[in-house]
Amino acid sequence: MSIPGQAAADALVRRIGVSIDPDLLVLALTHRSFAYEAGGLPTNERLEFLGDSVLGIVVTDHLYHAHPDLPEGELAKMRAACVSQKSLAIVAREIELGPCILLGKGETATGGSDKDSILCDAFEAILGAVYLTHGIEVSRDVVLRLVGPSLAAAARSGAALDWKTSLQERCAELGLAAPVYDVDGEGPDHARVFTARAVVDGTVRGQGTGSAKKHAEQEAAAAAYASLATFESSLKADAITSDVS
Incomplete structure (x- = not known):
């Protein structure tokens, strides 16, 4: 299965830094608005659910080992800062994810490719696709490389509020x-x-x-x-x- 704008999607995969099963990539980029207009295609929401969990365990594991003296409450705030919708949307923009997301006409007309919520969900879906393609260790490398700046910023600032x-x-x-x-x-x-x-x-x-x-x-x-x-x-x-x- 190919994606409209396949060249852009191929460039996205290069920026992510690992290969992704082509069918999983299409699924990760399929927003529910596109799926609805196309007659009920599968959406990226299941992959988003999976990717959210992968992201959570990788970030939590990193913070736990990187900050052995911090109490649970501070670790929770740092994690929340790193996996917030706003933070993940920033990462999604950095890898130019928005133009690759398959959107319905309504979302396209209202700038859906740059909405924080859509970017965040698609990024988590991409992580789900990476996990299913490669497993947890490769997923860990991808998360820490892409979300690393947010982790560093949280450590410097004491984290944005959860x-x-x-x-x-x-x-x-x-x-x-x-x-x-x-x-x-x-x-x-x-x-x-x-x-x-x-x-x-x-x-x-x-x-x-x-x-x-x-x-x-x-x-x-x-x-x-x-x-x-x-x-x-x-x-x-x-x-x-x-x-x-």
């Missing part, structure tokens, strides 16, 4: 119940959008949207974390007023 973890920690510090997430999905399978609400002590503190539940939850957690800053300020103001009176 908002769900940070929100849970902040709730504990404020004596609040752990956050829970209410998630709804709307739209057809090829263009589904999820809306998540982060609920703390029975109150919706933040809301977010995304093409996957995990991304929507992260956005909601980030909004809730900001909301708690306002909540904390009001508590301090009330305390000062009580002391004065």
